[in-house]
Amino acid sequence: MRWSLAGLLPSLCLVVLTNASPLGHESAYDIEGVDSLNTLVRRVRTGPGGGTVTTPKKTTDLFLLDSGPGGCTSKEATLDDWLTEVFLLHDAIKTAYANIQGERSWMLMWYTWFGVQLNMQTGGVDVSDKDNKKLWDTIGDHISRVTQFLAGAGLVNPQVAGENPRLFCGPEAGEHQPWAESVVKDHKAQEVVTERDPETQQPTEYLKLGTAFMNTVQNPKANAFWFSAFNGYDLDFRGETTLCPENPKDGNRRLAKTARPASSWPVIFSDDADFTFGRANRHILFCPLSFSPPSGSHSYPSLTKAVEEDNYPTAGLKDANEALDKMMPVSSTMYHELYHLTDDDNTKDQAYSLNDIIRNAKGPSTREANSHNPETYTLFATAAYLYLNAPADEEPCLYISGFPKKASNPFA
Structure with missing residues (x-):
């Protein structure tokens, strides 16, 4: 049922003009007592509507798989399963x-x-505010x-x-190349000569x-890795x-990395050498x-299991095992990387933590x-x-915090 929205305008002004957070001063895992947001939307239509359904593709329809070091041919079936779930996730957000x-x-x-103002x-x-329209x-x-x-x-592009x-x-896909000792290789994997007898x-x-x-x-954390799959280099800036790495210096083990080969940029310095780097599109390294992720984010077995009757989160229940970050499937790592893969060099990982993300959504300086x-x-x-x-x-269940709320009455 549709309701008139005009009566809710005062509540909207309160939220937009003060940049109020959906959380108020509550933890991201608990939004009890946020009366302003309750008032703001309590009379708007509640039905979930119909989702779109896209026929999934196979991994090899979209990606090149290599059989060499660090290749994915032995993981193709797993990647196909992930990709099927990626389509489901993306249909949902669309x-x-x-x-x-x-x-x-x-x-x-x-x-x-996301902090989208309404x-x-x-x-x-609210498209009358240029920053909010730009955000959307x-x-x-x-x-x-x-x-x-x-x-x-x-x-x-x-x-x-x-x-x-x-x-x-x-990681075998990329072979570490020490800066001082390593000789540059060209697109044919030949060493680049600068002087001859x-x-x-x-x-x-x-x-x-x-x-x-x-x-x-000049960056002490920068390292170069040679990829024989495309005869080019990746640069990495974690000091590893x-x-x-099994035991990274920063304590954060990597799930995946998306990179644009450094050699796909114009040559930085050639020292009068006549050569070209191997070129390639961006790529993802899992x-x-x-x-085999540990318990926590990106570790739920599958989306299918998550929506089975015995596993579906109980709306209104504060169970740490049903917090949204604990419900993210293993396949969500692939979905995450697709946003890096398709960007304009502007998807720096600002935050991974659920709490930090909700906090960033509320702040005008962090929302963009x-x-x-x-x-x-x-x-x-x-x-x-x-x-x-x-x-x-x-x-x-409606996740407007870390825990699932009842979609029919999210502020109960």
Whole structure:
């Protein structure tokens, strides 16, 4: 049922003009007592609406798999399963984006996770505020880029037109190259010569990696890795000599990495050498941890299991095991990386923590960066899928905090 929204305008003004948070001063895992948000949307339409359904593709339809070091051919079946769930997650977030108008649950979710400000006169996004309109457009742009890629239309502004991006499934794909000792290799994996004996034409000097990447090497955490799959280099800035360290210096084990090959940029410095780097599109490297993650985020066995009657979160129950970050499936790592893969070099990982993401959504100074944060989309898509796919006898759960609320009465 639709209700008149005009009567809710005073509540809207309170929220928009004060940049109030959906959480007030409560923990991100508990929004009890947030009367302003309750008033803001209590009379808007509540039905979940119909979700879109897209026929999933196979991994090899969208990516190049390599059989060499760190290749993914042995993981193809697992990757296909992940990709199937990626389509489900993305269909859910597309449904949420397309149906915010007058839908209370979607309005609450966009407000909570992205800080989208609402206009209760129109029953949707407040587009009169240019920053809020830009925020909404930015969200739509990221979603549409992933949509384009999943449809098989490739990347926006690819480095190599017509070539699918690569997937790697282990750190062996990239061989560490010390700056001082390593000689630069070209697109044919041949060492780059800078000087030759004038009589014999035999090489006497070679281009060193630290010279070719003179600016990069100034960063003490920068390391270069040679990828034989495309005869080019990746740069990494975590101070590690492997792409998937078992005991990283910062204590954070890597699940995956999306990179644009450094050699796909114009040559930085050639030292008069005549050569070209191997070129390739962006690629994703899944670390071993992504296939067998510990308990926590990105570790739920599957979306299918999550919406089974025995496993579906109990709306209104504060169970740590049913917090949204604990419901994210293993496949969500792939979904997260797609936002890096399809971006314009603007999806820095601002935050992974559920609490931090909700906090960033409420702040005017952090909200814009949050709209480029892949984990925000991954959490939202998981929440949207759970909301849309409640078992027949279960109350749909609405994640407008870390714990599931009742979609029919989220402030009960």
